[in-house]
Amino acid sequence: MSRHYTDEDLTLYFYGEGRRRADVESHLESCAQCAALYRELADTLALVASPDVPERGDQYGLEVWQKIRRQLPEREACTWFDRFPGSKWFDGFDRFNGFAGFNRAIGLAAAAAVLVVAAFMAGQRFRPGPSNAVSAVIPVSSTDHATPASQADASASKRILLTSVADHLDRSERVLTDIINTAGPGDISQEQSWAEDLLTTSRLYRQDAVAAGEPSVAAVLDELERNLLEIVHSPSRISSDDLEQIRRRLDAAALLFKVRVLGDELRRRNKTS
Amino acid sequence: MTAEGAGVLTRARQGDEDAFRVLVEQHSRRVFRLAYRMTGNEQDAEDVVQESFLRAYRQLGRFESRANFGTWMYRITANCCVDLMRARQARHDQSRGESLDGAEQLPAVDRPGPERLAESAEIDRQVQHALGALSPLERAAFTLRHYEGRSIDEISATLGLGTSAAKHSVFRAVKKLRAALAPLRRQTS
Numbered sequence: 001m002s003r004h005y006t007d008e009d010l011t012l013y014f015y016g017e018g019r020r021r022a023d024v025e026s027h028l029e030s031c032a033q034c035a036a037l038y039r040e041l042a043d044t045l046a047l048v049a050s051p052d053v054p055e056r057g058d059q060y061g062l063e064v065w066q067k068i069r070r071q072l073p074e075r076e077a078c079t080w081f082d083r084f085p086g087s088k089w090f091d092g093f094d095r096f097n098g099f100a101g102f103n104r105a106i107g108l109a110a111a112a113a114v115l116v117v118a119a120f121m122a123g124q125r126f127r128p129g130p131s132n133a134v135s136a137v138i139p140v141s142s143t144d145h146a147t148p149a150s151q152a153d154a155s156a157s158k159r160i161l162l163t164s165v166a167d168h169l170d171r172s173e174r175v176l177t178d179i180i181n182t183a184g185p186g187d188i189s190q191e192q193s194w195a196e197d198l199l200t201t202s203r204l205y206r207q208d209a210v211a212a213g214e215p216s217v218a219a220v221l222d223e224l225e226r227n228l229l230e231i232v233h234s235p236s237r238i239s240s241d242d243l244e245q246i247r248r249r250l251d252a253a254a255l256l257f258k259v260r261v262l263g264d265e266l267r268r269r270n271k272t273s
Numbered sequence: 274m275t276a277e278g279a280g281v282l283t284r285a286r287q288g289d290e291d292a293f294r295v296l297v298e299q300h301s302r303r304v305f306r307l308a309y310r311m312t313g314n315e316q317d318a319e320d321v322v323q324e325s326f327l328r329a330y331r332q333l334g335r336f337e338s339r340a341n342f343g344t345w346m347y348r349i350t351a352n353c354c355v356d357l358m359r360a361r362q363a364r365h366d367q368s369r370g371e372s373l374d375g376a377e378q379l380p381a382v383d384r385p386g387p388e389r390l391a392e393s394a395e396i397d398r399q400v401q402h403a404l405g406a407l408s409p410l411e412r413a414a415f416t417l418r419h420y421e422g423r424s425i426d427e428i429s430a431t432l433g434l435g436t437s438a439a440k441h442s443v444f445r446a447v448k449k450l451r452a453a454l455a456p457l458r459r460q461t462s
Binding site for chain 1: 290293294297298299300301302305306309310313315322323326327330331359396397400403404408410411418419420424425433434435437438440441442443444445447448450451454455457458
């Protein structure tokens, strides 16, 4: 082979991944430039030795249990619950998200209130129609054996999910549009912060879309996720060249168009259901 | 999984706290190991252990009994670590996090001479500093690949990322580490 291998190729090779490993190996034997790059990479990664993890004794599990037993939270009952827009508020339940003064009782009350509001809105917006008019974005195979009450619940959940994904795509479209319209060089830290929030949500929706057998929705969300990740990982004070690169990548994938079309499609399905 | 293990899991899913205690006792050490490798800090790892089990308890209803509880806990722990690192990053000014030039961020007085480089503790310190400059996702993906020996596909499943996103998180981490550790590499080689 005449071309040199990239850093990425060699990183994968170092970790025993990537295709055509035999080709890389023989190339490294004959190409001094790639061999030097690989040596440098391998030497660096060799410096990053696995840390010595402090030992924990046989009683450690019991110690952990003693610490958490009084904090055991309420069990979640609803799979879609944490996909609702605004669900980040409920991260306040965990210690990592900085809602120090947000005590558990208030959190539970807020959770209950949102559930009631969501149920009310679902009832108002999605009155049961003819069974054949239900949107098929998220097929629910178990409905064949479900009771009428559980079918209604599943149908409401499905429609709430549709609305949530469409809203998510709207928000994503706004962020992408902001990025595309930013004059470079510029500061995109605000857009990066939004993109990071969207990234987490997108990941959850994509998993649901895969589980629901909706590969086209999952594919757009996957593509969106990768581009959001690129934005998040770009320098906050971005150069004109980097900005242009992001724009070109978005254009090449026609991502803005796909996001817009899918959002419209989901809303259309929701309306007709 | 043994029948006894499956029974414990079933009882835990039904809300039996004693059964959940058994799961905590069985999996705590493994969870701690992963948390420590990801955060590089004992206190943070302890926080992650507790938070991971609390999350697991909250979400136990979603756990599919056919799945492996250890794998599920592993995923929860990895994502807890990412959340903790993100929270830390949000609380502090982490402009250094996105910089490729991690080595420049070391205070000048801390730059080691050749004799100090001989000490592995100093190398560890520099490596920890470089790891600390990675973004939470990069650090998580790198830890899973480098320390835990997970494949890109496994990292993708653990962190809930697309394969390409997982791969690029590892690439970015390696790129930043190479930049940050270049002076160290030159002096040790």
